Amino acid sequence: MKIYDNSEFGIHVRMQNFLKLLKKVDNEIYDRFETQKLKPEFYAFRWLTLLLSQEFYLPDVLRLWDSLFADQERNFEFLLYICCAMVVYVDSLIETLLFFQFLVHFVLQTST
Amino acid sequence: MFCFVRSRLCPDLNFFQSKTDYPCSELFNQEDGFENLHKRIASTSLKVEIQPENSRFSSRSNRIRPSSDMFTRDNEYEILADGCEAHWEVVERILFVYSKLNSGQSYVQGMNEIIGPIYYTFANDPNQQWRGSRKTTNQSNDLFVLFRFRTRRSGHVLLFYKSNDSYSR
Numbered sequence: 403m404k405i406y407d408n409s410e411f412g413i414h415v416r417m418q419n420f421l422k423l424l425k426k427v428d429n430e431i432y433d434r435f436e437t438q439k440l441k442p443e444f445y446a447f448r449w450l451t452l453l454l455s456q457e458f459y460l461p462d463v464l465r466l467w468d469s470l471f472a473d474q475e476r477n478f479e480f481l482l483y484i485c486c487a488m489v490v491y492v493d494s495l496i497e498t499l500l501f502f503q504f505l506v507h508f509v510l511q512t513s514t
Numbered sequence: 515m516f517c518f519v520r521s522r523l524c525p526d527l528n529f530f531q532s533k534t535d536y537p538c539s540e541l542f543n544q545e546d547g548f549e550n551l552h553k554r555i556a557s558t559s560l561k562v563e564i565q566p567e568n569s570r571f572s573s574r575s576n577r578i579r580p581s582s583d584m585f586t587r588d589n590e591y592e593i594l595a596d597g598c599e600a601h602w603e604v605v606e607r608i609l610f611v612y613s614k615l616n617s618g619q620s621y622v623q624g625m626n627e628i629i630g631p632i633y634y635t636f637a638n639d640p641n642q643q644w645r646g647s648r649k650t651t652n653q654s655n656d657l658f659v660l661f662r663f664r665t666r667r668s669g670h671v672l673l674f675y676k677s678n679d680s681y682s683r
Contacts, residue, residue: 455627
């Protein structure tokens with residue numbers, strides 16, 4: 403069964419496609435992931451195999467799948483776009499969080 | 515937005531504990547007393563519930579045991595009346611048949627997630643007739659065909675070959 407991993411529909415190729423798309427969408431995030439050696443296997447595996455059914459609430463999943471299945475001819479290419487959008491969205495959140503962390507550190511350091 | 519902490523058991527997945535309107539009558543009419551999974555699980559969970567009373571960890575397990583109103587009302591494996599089936603049992607049967615017919619692939623962790631929303635959509639069709647008319651097993655038949663079609667056609671099934679490999683480590 404392992405032979406399918408690297409086939410056209412296999413998970414490795416899917417992840418590579420996802421990475422390519424991420425690079426195209428937001429090169430900055432892609433580079434950071436590269437330097438941090440954060441592979442898509444760590445976070446996107448479940449997204450791609452389960453078609454995001456675990457990330458959203460059921461009504462949202464149904465809405466999402468409606469679009470995903472409509473895209474079936476292109477082997478769930480739309481799914482990769484959604485995943486990229488998720489990464490980009492979360493990235494802005496992380497930046498805000500890091501900023502707050504910085505603020506807290508700053509306040510703590512200046513107050514003592 | 516999507517949730518990192520997965521807390522979608524209630525009310526989303528509560529649906530699967532509820533009774534289906536179209537149980538598989540063939541199963542219940544068997545003479546040799548077929549014991550369905552529901553009953554097997556019920557007896558197992560009963561054993562588990564009795565045990566902590568005597569153990570020295572009883573105080574701890576009391577806390578874990580579902581005692582709040584929410585849980586007792588929708589007991590996870592509440593025993594349904596004879597001749598009734600929960601939705602999850604129908605899903606379980608579909609997955610079982612699928613794994614038997616595709617013995618090379620068998621069942622892989624995560625398949626339930628794929629079939630869940632599909633089943634939910636079918637079982638909640640606004641048109642009553644489409645939910646499972648004519649024959650009682652119709653619905654699961656349709657669903658099974660669709661599940662197979664979907665996984666085959668899209669090549670998505672190959673992802674599961676892969677996931678099979680990495681999960682079995």
